[in-house]
Amino acid sequence: MGGGAQFTTTAEAAGSAGKVNENLIGIDEVQRCLNRSRASVYRYTNTDPRNLNPPFNPRKLNPEYRSDQKEALLFHPNEVARFARDVLRIKEVTVEVLNSPSTATQQLLSSILDELRSIRNLLSEAEGRPTSLESRRDQHEQARPAA
Template sequence: MFNGSVNSGTNGRSEEFLDKGLNTASNSSDSLLTIDEVQKTLNRSRASVYRYTNTDTRNLNPPFNPRKLNTEFRSDQKDQLLFHPNEVARFAKDILRIKEVTVEILNSPSSETQNILNAILDELRIIRNKLDGQSDKNHSIPNHLQDPDKKAA
């Protein structure tokens, strides 16, 4: 999630930076923002967000440009543009001159997938503990083998 407020230094009014939760699947793009979310976040038109974006028709992933809104890595030209919340905050503060930018990323509520993964992790820990206990038994030498006075038959 991406919550916070932005105070504009030019006219002194307070704008709502973003007051919404991101309900996406649990994967690497959990906390990434789409063009629509950036548009609402920055309170700008869709066209101006595209104009701010660091894209190039000849280069799928152009190098970082501090004067532009930089996207996350894309593997295909057809992939949607995704933005990290910190990049959006940096752009709002440094380029758009919006002061007091606050980025807060909250943990999303537990999903069924997350609950299943936690249960699997607990089971794996139990199995690991049992295997560690067995390996300790296998490595211990019985006392009758440790007695140096006994002769082999």
């Protein structure tokens, strides 16, 4: 029980659970990380058949929010590390989350972000200059003779 625990998650582990958040880990991975049986991991977990998302319990392993009882239990690596350190008294706990390879969606979002940044730069540069509407109005007022 006094050994260290190493938590490494990958997109494949979260992807197999069908979640968008790639940093969450499932029961199987928690079982490997804690070196405990599947049944004991379920005993540690903060679940309640009457309440889908029970309040945080510092003595239990708290899963992430679920919208349906049939959804798989998923855990944040920091929560697993906290549980291992504070409840199981594992001395050395390391949390390591590996970044997943870039997906087409991430690449698209990155290009949108770059485009928005360039638009922001152009707008901030143009703030000091009069807009074409302002300059036309000024020219029009100067062309009219004063009454």
